[in-house]
Amino acid sequence: MSSVKIGIIGAGSAVFSLKLVSDLCKTKALWGSTVTLMDIDQSRLEGAFFLAKRFAKEVGADLNFEKTLDLDKAIIGSDFVINTAMVGGHSFLEKMREIGERHGYYRGIDTQEFNMVSDYYTLTNNGQFNYFLEIAKKIEKFSPGAWLLQAANPVFEGTTLINRYTKTKMVGFCHGHYAVDNFIKELGLDSSKVDWQVAGVNHGIWLNKFFYNGKDAYHMINTLKEKALNHKPLHPFDDQISPAAFDAYEFYGMMPIGDTVRNSSWKYHYDLDHKKQWYGEPWGGADSEIGWKWYQNKLAEVSAVTIEVAKILEQNPDLPFSKIIESAKDRLPADFFVEASNIFDPKKLSGEQHIPFIDAVKNGNSRRFIVNILNKGTIIKGISEDVAVEVPALVDAGGIKPEKLEPMLNDRILKWYLAPRIMRMEWAIDAFINKDPNMVLEILMRDRRTKSYEQAKAVVQEIFKK
Amino acid sequence: MSSVKIGIIGAGSAVFSLKLVSDLCKTKALWGSTVTLMDIDQSRLEGAFFLAKRFAKEVGADLNFEKTLDLDKAIIGSDFVINTAMVGGHSFLEKMREIGERHGYYRGIDTQEFNMVSDYYTLTNNGQFNYFLEIAKKIEKFSPGAWLLQAANPVFEGTTLINRYTKTKMVGFCHGHYAVDNFIKELGLDSSKVDWQVAGVNHGIWLNKFFYNGKDAYHMINTLKEKALNHKPLHPFDDQISPAAFDAYEFYGMMPIGDTVRNSSWKYHYDLDHKKQWYGEPWGGADSEIGWKWYQNKLAEVSAVTIEVAKILEQNPDLPFSKIIESAKDRLPADFFVEASNIFDPKKLSGEQHIPFIDAVKNGNSRRFIVNILNKGTIIKGISEDVAVEVPALVDAGGIKPEKLEPMLNDRILKWYLAPRIMRMEWAIDAFINKDPNMVLEILMRDRRTKSYEQAKAVVQEIFKK
Numbered sequence: 001m002s003s004v005k006i007g008i009i010g011a012g013s014a015v016f017s018l019k020l021v022s023d024l025c026k027t028k029a030l031w032g033s034t035v036t037l038m039d040i041d042q043s044r045l046e047g048a049f050f051l052a053k054r055f056a057k058e059v060g061a062d063l064n065f066e067k068t069l070d071l072d073k074a075i076i077g078s079d080f081v082i083n084t085a086m087v088g089g090h091s092f093l094e095k096m097r098e099i100g101e102r103h104g105y106y107r108g109i110d111t112q113e114f115n116m117v118s119d120y121y122t123l124t125n126n127g128q129f130n131y132f133l134e135i136a137k138k139i140e141k142f143s144p145g146a147w148l149l150q151a152a153n154p155v156f157e158g159t160t161l162i163n164r165y166t167k168t169k170m171v172g173f174c175h176g177h178y179a180v181d182n183f184i185k186e187l188g189l190d191s192s193k194v195d196w197q198v199a200g201v202n203h204g205i206w207l208n209k210f211f212y213n214g215k216d217a218y219h220m221i222n223t224l225k226e227k228a229l230n231h232k233p234l235h236p237f238d239d240q241i242s243p244a245a246f247d248a249y250e251f252y253g254m255m256p257i258g259d260t261v262r263n264s265s266w267k268y269h270y271d272l273d274h275k276k277q278w279y280g281e282p283w284g285g286a287d288s289e290i291g292w293k294w295y296q297n298k299l300a301e302v303s304a305v306t307i308e309v310a311k312i313l314e315q316n317p318d319l320p321f322s323k324i325i326e327s328a329k330d331r332l333p334a335d336f337f338v339e340a341s342n343i344f345d346p347k348k349l350s351g352e353q354h355i356p357f358i359d360a361v362k363n364g365n366s367r368r369f370i371v372n373i374l375n376k377g378t379i380i381k382g383i384s385e386d387v388a389v390e391v392p393a394l395v396d397a398g399g400i401k402p403e404k405l406e407p408m409l410n411d412r413i414l415k416w417y418l419a420p421r422i423m424r425m426e427w428a429i430d431a432f433i434n435k436d437p438n439m440v441l442e443i444l445m446r447d448r449r450t451k452s453y454e455q456a457k458a459v460v461q462e463i464f465k466k
Numbered sequence: 467m468s469s470v471k472i473g474i475i476g477a478g479s480a481v482f483s484l485k486l487v488s489d490l491c492k493t494k495a496l497w498g499s500t501v502t503l504m505d506i507d508q509s510r511l512e513g514a515f516f517l518a519k520r521f522a523k524e525v526g527a528d529l530n531f532e533k534t535l536d537l538d539k540a541i542i543g544s545d546f547v548i549n550t551a552m553v554g555g556h557s558f559l560e561k562m563r564e565i566g567e568r569h570g571y572y573r574g575i576d577t578q579e580f581n582m583v584s585d586y587y588t589l590t591n592n593g594q595f596n597y598f599l600e601i602a603k604k605i606e607k608f609s610p611g612a613w614l615l616q617a618a619n620p621v622f623e624g625t626t627l628i629n630r631y632t633k634t635k636m637v638g639f640c641h642g643h644y645a646v647d648n649f650i651k652e653l654g655l656d657s658s659k660v661d662w663q664v665a666g667v668n669h670g671i672w673l674n675k676f677f678y679n680g681k682d683a684y685h686m687i688n689t690l691k692e693k694a695l696n697h698k699p700l701h702p703f704d705d706q707i708s709p710a711a712f713d714a715y716e717f718y719g720m721m722p723i724g725d726t727v728r729n730s731s732w733k734y735h736y737d738l739d740h741k742k743q744w745y746g747e748p749w750g751g752a753d754s755e756i757g758w759k760w761y762q763n764k765l766a767e768v769s770a771v772t773i774e775v776a777k778i779l780e781q782n783p784d785l786p787f788s789k790i791i792e793s794a795k796d797r798l799p800a801d802f803f804v805e806a807s808n809i810f811d812p813k814k815l816s817g818e819q820h821i822p823f824i825d826a827v828k829n830g831n832s833r834r835f836i837v838n839i840l841n842k843g844t845i846i847k848g849i850s851e852d853v854a855v856e857v858p859a860l861v862d863a864g865g866i867k868p869e870k871l872e873p874m875l876n877d878r879i880l881k882w883y884l885a886p887r888i889m890r891m892e893w894a895i896d897a898f899i900n901k902d903p904n905m906v907l908e909i910l911m912r913d914r915r916t917k918s919y920e921q922a923k924a925v926v927q928e929i930f931k932k
Contacts, residue, residue, distance in 0.1 A: 113912060251908060267911040267919060274918075415892045416908065423889065426881045442717060442882065445733040446579060448914040452740075453733060 002363050003032030007074035009135060010085025010152065011037035011067075012044030014051055014306045015339075016352075020082065021052040022343035023355035025061035029363045030355070034064040038074035039085075045069065047310050054313055055343070058321050071135070076142045080358050083135055084151040086119070087127040090296065096124040096463060103459035105449050106271065107287065109440070112447070114263050114421040117203055118287045118295075120154045122428035123440050124463050129432045132158045136166040147361065149173060149354050150372070156202035157425050159372040159388035161432075171400065172372030172388065173353045174202050176258025182240040183210070183255075186227070187220050199380055199405050202372050202390045203259040204421050206252065206413050208405055221255060235335070236283040236291030244268045244278035244285070252413050262287055263421075266448055302336055357395060366396035373400055380405065382414045387422055437464040468829050469498030473540030475601060476551025476618065477503035477533075478510030480517055480772045481805075482818075486548065487518040488809035489821035491527035495829045496821070500530040504540035505551075511535065513776045520779055521809070524787050537601070542608045546824050549601055550617040552585070553593040556762065562590040562929060569925035571915050572737065573753065575906075578913070580729050580887040583669055584753045584761075586620045588894035589906050590929050595898045598624045602632040613827065615639060615820050616838070622668035623891050625838040625854035627898075637866065638838030638854065639819045640668050642724025648706040649676070649721075652693070653686050665846055665871050668838050668856045669725040670887050672718065672879050674871055687721060701801070702749040702757030710734045710744035710751070718879050728753055729887075732914055764799055771798055823861060832862035839866055846871065848880045853888055903930040 006024075011017045017037060024030055037052065039045035049067040056063045068074060075081055086093075097108030097118075105111070110121040121128070132152070139146050148170035150158050159172035177198050184191045189212055197209040210218045228246040231239075239245060245261045247268075256263075262285060268278035272288055279285030286295060309324050322344045329337055342348045349356065359365045375389045379402045383389060393402045409418075424443075431439035437460050444456035472490075477483045483503060490496055503518065505511035515533040522529045534540060541547055552559075563574030563584075571577070576587040587594070598618070605612050614636035616624050625638035643664050650657045655678055663675040676684045694712040697705075705711060711727045713734075722729075728751060734744035738754055745751030752761060775790050788810045795803055808814045815822065825831045841855045845868045849855060859868045875884075890909075897905035903926050910922035 251904070265908075265911045266916075270918065411896075415889070415896060419889050419892070420912075423881070423885050426885070430877075430881060438717070442731075445731045446886075448916075450732075450914075452736065 002029060003034070004030065004079040004358065004362055005034045005036065005077050006358065007036045007038060007078040007081045009038050009071065009074055009081065009083045011048050012039030012041045013084060014044070014048040014310075015302060016084055016151075017048045017052055018055060018343060019339075019350035019352050020355055021055055021063070023349050023352065024063055025056055025059045026346060026349060027355055027359050029359055029365065031062040032064075034066060036066040036068060036074045036078065038068050038071060040069060042069060047307060050314070051306070051310055055321055059344075059346075072138060072142065075135070075138045075146070078139075078143050078146050079362070080147045080149060080354075081135065081139055081143070082149045082151060082354050083132070085131060086152060087125075087131045090119065090299070092127070093119050093121055093125075094296075096121065099462050100459060103462070104451065104455055105444075105447070105459060107269075107289075109444060109447070109459060109463070111269075111287070112424055112443075113265050114204065114417065115424060116262050116264065116269055116287050117153075117259055118292045120203060122154050122157050122424070123431065123443065125154070126432055126435070128152070128154075129157070129161060129429075132162055133165055136162045136168040136170065139168045140166055145169075147171065147358075149357065151352075151354065154202070155372050156204070156388055156390075156421075157428055159202070160374070160386070160425060161429055163374050163388065164386060164429075165433075171357065172202060172390075173357075174259070174370075174372065174390065175351060175353075176203060176260065177205060177370040177390075178351060179240045179258035179261075180207065180210075183221055183224070186224055186241060189217075189220075197392050197403065197405060198257050198370060199389065199391045199409050200260070200413070200418060201388065201421060201425070203263050204418060205257050205260050205370075205390050206254040206409060206417075207257050208254055208407055208409055210255075221249075231280045233280040233283065236279075236286040236288075236294050239279050239285055242279055242285075247278070252417060253410050254413060298333055298336070301333060305332055305336075360395040361397060361399065364397035366394060368403075369393055369395050369400075371395070371400055371402075373402070377402070380414075380418075381408050382411075383418065383422065387425070437461075440464070468495060469500070470496065470545040470824065470828055471500045471502065471543050472824065473502045473504060473544040473547045475504050475537065475540055475547065475549045477514050478505030478507045479550060480510070480514040480776075481768060482550055482617075483514045483518055484521060484809060485805075485816035485818050486821055487521055487529070489815050489818065490529055491522055491525045492812060492815060493821055493825050495825055495831065497528040498530075500532060502532040502534060502540045502544065504534050504537060506535060508535060513773060516780070517772070517776055521787055525810075525812075538604065538608065541601070541604045541612070544605075544609050544612050545828070546613050546615060546820075547601065547605055547609070548615045548617060548820050549598070551597060552618060553591075553597045556585065556765070558593070559585050559587055559591075560762075562587065565928050566925060569928070570917065570921055571910075571913070571925060573735075573755075575910060575913075575925060575929070577735075577753070578890055578909075579731050580670065580883065581890060582728050582730065582735055582753050583619075583725055584758045586669060588620050588623050588891070589897065589909065591620070592898055592901070594618070594620075595623070595627060595895075598628055599631055602628045602634040602636065605634045606632055611635075613637065613824075615823065617818075617820065620668070621838050622670070622854055622856075622887075623894055625668070626840070626852070626891060627895055629840050629854065630852060630895075631899075637823065638668060638856075639823075640725070640836075640838065640856065641817060641819075642669060642671060642726065643836040643856075644817060645706045645724035645727075646673065646676075649687055649690070652690060652707060655683075655686075663858050663869065663871060664723050664836060665855065665857045665875050666726065666879070666884060667854065667887060667891070669729050670884060671723050671726050671836075671856050672875060672883075673721040673723050674873055674875055676721075687715075697746045699746040699749065699751075702745075702752040702754075702760050705745050705751055708745055708751075713744070718883060719876050720879060764802070767799060768802055771802075826861040827863060827865065830863035832860060834869075835859055835861050835866075837861070837866055837868075839868070843868070846880075846884075847874050848877075849884065849888065853891070903927075906930070 100108035150172040155172040195211040198205040228241045231242045239261045249255045275284030275288040283291035325340045360367045372390045375383045393400045441460045450456045566574035616638040621638040661677040664671040694707045697708045705727045715721045741750030741754040749757035791806045826833045837859045841849045859866045907926045916922045
């Protein structure tokens with residue numbers, strides 16, 4: 001048993017914090033640890049702190065909690081810092097999108113070729129990039145041996161940026177790779193007999209290996225094409241077995257996984273009609289005006305329920321947490337209810353990789369992760385070593401040991417997908433580092449939605465006005 | 467004195483052939499050599515052969531001439547093979563452009579970001595790429611020690627392609643770098659005291675060094691900005707001191723040279739109005755519908771005059787060549803007259819680098835060239851070693867020795883200009899090698915002019931129909 005101090009930045013996101021706390025409660029090797037919840041929003045912080053403490057108490061976990069509005073306090077003395085903060089919140093992103101759309105940029109200027117995910121902002125998001133560096137530099141200064149676990153988007157740009165400009169040990173996490181399970185379930189396979197790899201960059205990962213019972217089983221995925229073409233999504237994010245995914249698979253020769261399905265060229269995204277055609281009715285995927293509204297509404301619902309739960313618990317200190325969730329079942333989105341119930345299941349971890357990662361490096365409980373790290377040692381051939389890649393790795397007390405990719409990602413993906421995506425990452429980082437709106441303007445001069453220099457100049461001026 | 471055999475492929479271009487022959491006549495160290503003119507167009511070949519022989523005779527040069535319609539004969543026994551052929555001629559390119567424009571692609575589908583030059587076709591030009599490889603493979607087979615001197619466009623894609631897929635020794639030549647003279651003349655400098663370098667890829671080269679009297683003189687170029695902004699071009703190609711050139715200079719931090727000024731993003735090329743704004747009235751640069759028409763008309767005039775000159779000479783065997791040119795002065799385009807007169811000036815070489823290059827490697831008459839070669843040994847940092855770059859080099863009997871670039875090209879040019887240009891070269895080569903129109907379709911899905919998949923599919927189908 002080895003206790004640590006973990007700082008969670010942006011902990012006001014109560015659901016995310018609860019997932020981490022629940023994972024900690026189920027990881028006895030980390031009991032005795034202290035969790036410092038930090039957020040700049042006091043009321044959200046109080047809510048998350050209350051729920052986290054209450055939850056740990058109810059399940060009888062030996063964990064200590066602190067809360068703070070001060071970033072330094074979340075970092076000083078910490079062994080691990082988890083950053084999940086979104087500077088300015090969704091409202092900032094929506095404001096940026098609104099300005100962009102008013103100037104003729106459908107879905108906003110941050111929506112770019114191979115970067116269509118609606119809250120993965122790389123051009124207008126200077127506050128977020130600044131915060132990434134501020135955190136990493138404070139770790140350098142106050143807790144130089146500590147790990148930074150990056151959950152906040154954009155993970156690709158963020159992981160690259162932090163590694164290039166600070167010495168902080170860091171790893172980026174995403175859960176996009178879980179979408180491989182869609183194939184495993186749909187094909188009725190025993191997941192313990194499936195051996196798979198994904199590789200690429202965050203939100204641009206590809207299934208390079210899919211073995212079943214020790215044999216290549218990629219052909220099994222081909223049998224799902226018919227189903228994909230007649231795809232009826234259950235929700236906007238249900239796109240792994242969609243026309244878009246299989247169309248990309250046909251061109252690239254490997255299957256795009258998770259958010260990668262959303263991150264295409266404009267081909268699937270020209271307008272709502274195209275989005276519906278490729279991602280299914282009625283939403284046209286998560287990034288359409290309809291799909292994204294659905295997601296925002298769901299976030300609002302979850303937030304409301306969380307506040308409600310906290311209130312009930314405050315008024316009824318002896319009521320079991322799990323009972324309240326059970327009683328709120330009818331008012332909760334179905335998948336949120338499943339998630340909320342999972343946190344009480346002693347055998348199920350949340351799926352977030354952070355706590356198992358801490359357990360692996362701290363206690364040597366070796367495990368496989370999908371991590372975002374620099375391409376040092378050329379894990380993926382053809383990508384520069386100072387670019388962050390997302391790859392499978394074994395993690396233990398010795399650190400992160402990337403798996404050998406077998407087979408390597410193919411040339412088609414490297415030249416036609418990763419090259420343009422990496423180029424845009426470089427442009428975004430360059431524009432941020434130079435604090436130069438003219439570089440964003442230049443990006444827009446290469447944007448299919450730009451009809452004139454004046455149009456691009458106007459949107460850049462409005463976005464970057466003092 | 468060291469005689470060689472030189473094969474010229476596409477020699478029916480009489481003006482180009484005459485320039486080479488004139489250079490040979492002025493290079494006594496190569497007298498005794500044999501020149502094999504090859505073309506698939508018999509009447510053009512006969513014309514060029516007649517003029518070349520007649521010219522050499524008039525100036526008393528000891529050279530032998532052969533003519534052939536057979537590619538093999540131009541290669542077998544040759545020490546140097548110069549390829550200047552354009553498969554299908556300008557009419558093929560114009561047909562491709564016409565199809566593209568009919569489907570909504572202004573200036574045709576080959577016109578692409580950072581590749582706006584109107585006869586530098588990389589997507590529909592499979593015949594040209596096939597011929598590049600056919601020639602290089604025949605040299606491998608018949609004359610394995612011979613040099614291939616590539617003059618035919620696209621030099622960037624061609625040099626990369628030939629080096630990747632054959633073992634033939636080759637070098638690509640262009641004359642874009644001569645545009646540096648515009649600055650030297652405009653600033654009234656003594657060219658012998660100017661020390662400059664350019665580097666990049668063909669049609670994407672940048673002035674990394676501009677010294678005068680041993681000191682950095684880049685600031686002198688800045689004084690021409692006012693003039694550039696009030697640019698009144700003398701002809702469509704007169705664009706080195708233009709708003710476009712200085713706008714690019716401001717963003718990239720180094721001056722684009724020669725055809726590079728034309729090869730921008732769409733910013734300067736959206737439509738005729740934009741082109742006029744950036745390249746000057748009335749043509750809007752060489753690549754507008756007006757500027758390109760001007761160029762085509764000039765090509766036609768020059769061709770007519772050449773035929774006429776050949777006829778007069780045939781009927782008057784004793785009339786001096788130079789006299790006829792003089793008498794045709796009024797009917798010739800002014801700059802063509804200057805060029806035609808130059809070939810009679812015993813002290814002036816044509817400016818084409820081919821014959822001086824042959825003299826350098828054959829006779830050790832060491833000289834500086836701007837060459838297109840693979841980036842082996844990483845001449846330009848940040849570019850893969852299997853990509854062709856255009857750089858200054860010293861050439862002697864030992865071969866091509868690239869100069870050290872001082873300073874190196876800056877990061878801005880690498881990430882914002884060369885990266886996207888190189889990416890497009892990779893796509894074009896990939897589409898050609900795979901003989902897959904779907905890859906061209908995919909390129910069009912990333913094209914700002916594409917409004918729908920159906921539009922792109924229709925143009926690709928018409929272009930690649932059997």
